[in-house]
Amino acid sequence: MNRFALAFRLPIIVWQGLFFLGPLFFMIAMSFFLVKNYRMEEAFELKNWARMLTRGYVWDSYWYTLGLAASVTVVATLVAFPAAFALAFRVSEATRRWAIFLLIIPFFTSYLVRTFSWYVILAESGVINVGLGTVGLGPYTLLNTPVGTIVGYLTLLLPLVVILQTIALANIDRNLVQAARNLGYPPGRTLFAVIVPLAKTGLIIAALFCFILSFGDFVAPYYLGGSKPPTLPILIIDTTKSGQQWPRAAVVAVMMMLTLFAIAATAIWLAYRKRSAA
Amino acid sequence: MSERNPSSGTLVTRRRFLHGTAAAVGGALAAPYVVSRASAAPTELTMLAWYGHGEPDIVGAFEKANNVKFKPKYYAGGDNMLALIAQSPPGTYDVILSDAEFVQQLNAAGYIEPLDPNDYPFDDMLHDDFTKFPGHWDGDKLFSMMVRFGHLGVSYNTKAISAEEATSYKCFWKPEVKGKVGHFDWHLPTLGMMSLYNGNGAGLWDLDDKKWKAVQKTTMSLRPQVGGFFDYGGTFNSLKNGEMLAMCGIGDWITGVLQKDGAPVASVIPKEGGIQWTESYCIGKGSSKAGIVKKFIQYMLSPEGQVKSAQMAAYPANCITKGGRAALVAADRAEAERTNQVDGNPMDPIALIKNGRIHYRNIPVKQSLEDWNDFWSEYKNA
Numbered sequence: 001m002n003r004f005a006l007a008f009r010l011p012i013i014v015w016q017g018l019f020f021l022g023p024l025f026f027m028i029a030m031s032f033f034l035v036k037n038y039r040m041e042e043a044f045e046l047k048n049w050a051r052m053l054t055r056g057y058v059w060d061s062y063w064y065t066l067g068l069a070a071s072v073t074v075v076a077t078l079v080a081f082p083a084a085f086a087l088a089f090r091v092s093e094a095t096r097r098w099a100i101f102l103l104i105i106p107f108f109t110s111y112l113v114r115t116f117s118w119y120v121i122l123a124e125s126g127v128i129n130v131g132l133g134t135v136g137l138g139p140y141t142l143l144n145t146p147v148g149t150i151v152g153y154l155t156l157l158l159p160l161v162v163i164l165q166t167i168a169l170a171n172i173d174r175n176l177v178q179a180a181r182n183l184g185y186p187p188g189r190t191l192f193a194v195i196v197p198l199a200k201t202g203l204i205i206a207a208l209f210c211f212i213l214s215f216g217d218f219v220a221p222y223y224l225g226g227s228k229p230p231t232l233p234i235l236i237i238d239t240t241k242s243g244q245q246w247p248r249a250a251v252v253a254v255m256m257m258l259t260l261f262a263i264a265a266t267a268i269w270l271a272y273r274k275r276s277a278a
Numbered sequence: 279m280s281e282r283n284p285s286s287g288t289l290v291t292r293r294r295f296l297h298g299t300a301a302a303v304g305g306a307l308a309a310p311y312v313v314s315r316a317s318a319a320p321t322e323l324t325m326l327a328w329y330g331h332g333e334p335d336i337v338g339a340f341e342k343a344n345n346v347k348f349k350p351k352y353y354a355g356g357d358n359m360l361a362l363i364a365q366s367p368p369g370t371y372d373v374i375l376s377d378a379e380f381v382q383q384l385n386a387a388g389y390i391e392p393l394d395p396n397d398y399p400f401d402d403m404l405h406d407d408f409t410k411f412p413g414h415w416d417g418d419k420l421f422s423m424m425v426r427f428g429h430l431g432v433s434y435n436t437k438a439i440s441a442e443e444a445t446s447y448k449c450f451w452k453p454e455v456k457g458k459v460g461h462f463d464w465h466l467p468t469l470g471m472m473s474l475y476n477g478n479g480a481g482l483w484d485l486d487d488k489k490w491k492a493v494q495k496t497t498m499s500l501r502p503q504v505g506g507f508f509d510y511g512g513t514f515n516s517l518k519n520g521e522m523l524a525m526c527g528i529g530d531w532i533t534g535v536l537q538k539d540g541a542p543v544a545s546v547i548p549k550e551g552g553i554q555w556t557e558s559y560c561i562g563k564g565s566s567k568a569g570i571v572k573k574f575i576q577y578m579l580s581p582e583g584q585v586k587s588a589q590m591a592a593y594p595a596n597c598i599t600k601g602g603r604a605a606l607v608a609a610d611r612a613e614a615e616r617t618n619q620v621d622g623n624p625m626d627p628i629a630l631i632k633n634g635r636i637h638y639r640n641i642p643v644k645q646s647l648e649d650w651n652d653f654w655s656e657y658k659n660a
Contacts, residue, residue: 037387038360055652057659064659123519141457143521144506226506227463229659238658241354242465242651244361 024257031250038244052251058235062255065231068146069215072153076210077203079154080161085195087162088169100166103159115152115219122148122224144226152220157213161206168202169195204271211267212260232256320347323567323574326362327352327375328557329510330592339586340577346570354510355464356380357647363389368564373571378556379640381422382413390560393420397572399579402599404628412638414558422558425578426587426595429627429636430467430529431552433545438523446548447475450524456503460522463507465654467527467553470639472497474550480634482551484643494653500526501660517543530617531555531593537616547630554631554638557595581605589613596627 034043052058087096106114121127122142132138142148172195180194181187196203214220218233227234232252239249320341325332325348332350341347353359356377363371363384376384384390398420400409414422432444438458443449450459461468473482473493485493505522506512513532516522518541525532529552533543559575561568577583584602587595589610596619597603603621607614618625630636642650 037364038357039364055655057652057656060659119515119519123521125520141505144516222509223512226460226508226512227658228504228506230507230655235655238463238651238655242357242654243648244357244364245648 027250027253027257030247031254033247033250035243035245035247040244040246048245048247048251052248052255058252061230061232061235062259064229065215065233066259068149068153068221068231069211072150072157072214073207073211075150076154076157076161077165077207080158080165080206081203083162084165084169087166088172096166096170100163103163106155106159111156112219112223114155115223118148118151118155118224119143122151143224144228146225149221149225149231152224153214153217156217156220157210160213161210164206164209165199165203168199168206171202172198201271204267208264208267208271211263215260216256318345320345321567321570322346323348323372323570324370324562325350325373325375326359326371326562327373328354328592330590331375333591335589335591336586337574339582340574344570344573346574356383360384360387363387363562369562369566371562372565372567373574374560374562375425376422376558376560378411378413378422378424378558378638381558381560384560385413385416385421389563390421391563391565391568393423393561393572393575395420397576398423399599399601402601404598404600404603405631407631408598411556411558412640422560423575423579424556424558424598425575425583426598427554427556427627428529428531428593428595429545429547429552429554429630430471430527430639431545431547433517433525433528433530433533433543435517435520435523436542436544441544441546444544444546444548447471447550450500450503450526452524455523457505458521458523459500459503460505460513460516460525461507462513462525462527462532463509464527465650466639466641467555469493469497469650469654470553470637471526472500474548474553474637477550479551480637482553482637483640486644490645497653497657498660501657507658517541529555531595534594534617535592547625547635549635551635551637552630554636556638585609588617588619 030040031048032044032046034041034045034047087099091099119126123129124139124141124143126142128142129139132140142151176198177190177194180190185193216233218231218237221227221231222234225231230238232255236249236252239245239252321344323346327350329352330336332348332352337348351362351371353362356379359374359376360380360383363374364387374384374390381390403409408424411422411424414420414424432439432447432449434444434449438455439449439452443452449455470482473485473489476489476492476496478485478489478493481489506516508516508522513525513528514536517525517532518536518539528545530545533541533545536543559578561571561575565571578587579599579602581599581601582605584597584599585605588597588602588606594613594617596617597606603614603619606619614620615623618627620626623629627636641647
């Protein structure tokens with residue numbers, strides 16, 4: 001690597017070192033610290049790990065968070081795909097650009113504000129239940145349920161997944177799609193045998209982003225899910241609030257990081273895996 | 279045109295001359311203003327408190343009268359407060375508002391300065407307990423000055439739960455409110471209430487193993503009724519929009535604000551008893567502004583300060599001085615009546631304390647806060 005190339009790469013290396021690796025190592029080290037009189041003391045003790053890993057509620061939160069993030073990833077991927085497909089293959093370049101611009105607009109406003117706005121829609125006296133009431137249905141409890149949480153996650157993530165999927169699909173070589181059609185593939189087979197495999201990397205990366213962001217999100221499960229049951233980010237907050245147990249919260253955070261590393265590594269392996277030759 | 283300055287030999291142009299003159303005149307004219315502004319710069323007071331205490335409705339008049347400016351940092355919960363102080367150098371906070379049960383820990387850790395009892399109106403207290411509030415004194419030394427209090431009990435939607443039903447914590451288990459009972463997300467008040475419901479009375483915080491297990495069992499039996507766990511904002515919202523029809527762990531400090539807004543909610547002290555939250559002011563260790571902080575605490579204990587505290591926009595509270603109560607009745611009789619702060623009212627908060635229906639909030643005696651929090655996490659996950 002020449003000096004010029006290194007100079008260009010240096011900012012991101014320094015940035016990642018200072019603001020990712022540094023804090024990560026500190027967090028891992030902190031998980032071994034102790035808290036005495038609300039003050040953290042440097043130590044190398046396994047007490048926090050032993051305590052947190054043997055608590056049933058920690059594992060309940062873990063599996064619940066994992067399940068919720070996986071569910072929203074599946075839902076977001078399936079809901080986003082038809083829209084992304086239409087934007088990639090059925091509309092003009094200009095329309096696609098406008099659509100992507102419109103999909104970005106929600107990010108201009110605070111996620112917290114967007115989440116709170118769902119109160120008006122999901123409440124028992126809210127828009128949905130009032131609508132259902134006119135045809136004699138409901139009211140249904142939507143707030144403070146996993147449904148509310150998933151709606152909150154989708155508020156944040158659906159536009160992002162649509163954008164990433166659209167970019168992945170739009171970059172497919174149309175000649176290959178056309179060739180499949182010319183060779184007599186029906187539309188369904190073209191989709192699953194040609195389009196999806198060609199866009200696989202982008203589709204998996206979109207799903208991965210969805211999983212990572214929902215796994216670590218605090219706002220939706222707290223404000224729309226009623227913290228019932230708490231997800232891991234809520235557990236982190238609870239742990240720090242009571243007795244300022246930052247080291248125990250760090251244990252939960254490290255658990256989350258390890259999980260995300262494992263899932264991200266698997267996803268990237270799947271995304272870039274080459275098909276074995278026949 | 280240009281002239282040569284004979285003394286320095288430098289060239290003085292017309293433009294430079296005009297610039298210099300303008301600067302000199304401008305500076306001369308501005309000097310008194312700058313000097314007066316500098317001399318009038320308000321003294322900054324750093325405050326550590328629950329939300330609302332550093333807002334204009336509380337401190338605005340004091341700031342104006344004393345040329346000070348409060349710089350509040352808000353916390354949520356005594357643990358959080360202790361941690362913020364522990365992580366800051368001495369002198370960071372001039373004035374600290376603490377929940378009474380945490381004052382002892384503030385003092386033990388050396389985070390607060392002693393106060394002179396002669397500076398405060400102990401002879402005007404509405405109740406004798408307030409003059410020697412638990413944990414505020416270390417022997418004859420005063421460390422914290424109580425300024426306000428409120429009571430926690432059954433908070434409910436008046437359309438879903440009748441006033442008669444609300445006279446017992448049992449109403450939280452009412453089948454009609456299944457999935458509609460909310461929790462303020464803090465273990466201490468809720469578990470205290472469950473302890474009261476179990477009949478532990480004045481010993482609600484002093485639980486042996488058997489009683490602690492019984493409290494856990496009672497609390498767990500409430501879990502199917504629970505619709506969510508909420509922070510301050512969530513508690514307000516869910517009660518206001520009717521998502522939650524009863525709320526455990528709060529009192530008039532939330533429903534009082536909603537009532538003023540027209541929401542059909544109320545708080546009562548049930549027959550099993552209620553819990554008192556108490557807020558007290560301390561002077562931070564190492565504060566260089568102890569004199570003005572003392573003046574501020576005196577102001578908050580004055581009739582004017584007590585009325586402001588009782589009417590606080592963020593959350594109302596009860597007066598602790600006779601002068602404060604009289605001023606509240608005179609200034610805002612409706613609020614005094616709404617909160618039963620009228621002499622002779624059977625639900626007068628002072629009468630409730632004297633009758634033994636109110637118990638001061640404390641931390642667990644035989645368990646650690648961590649034990650309670652662990653159970654709280656289990657409960658939330660159940």
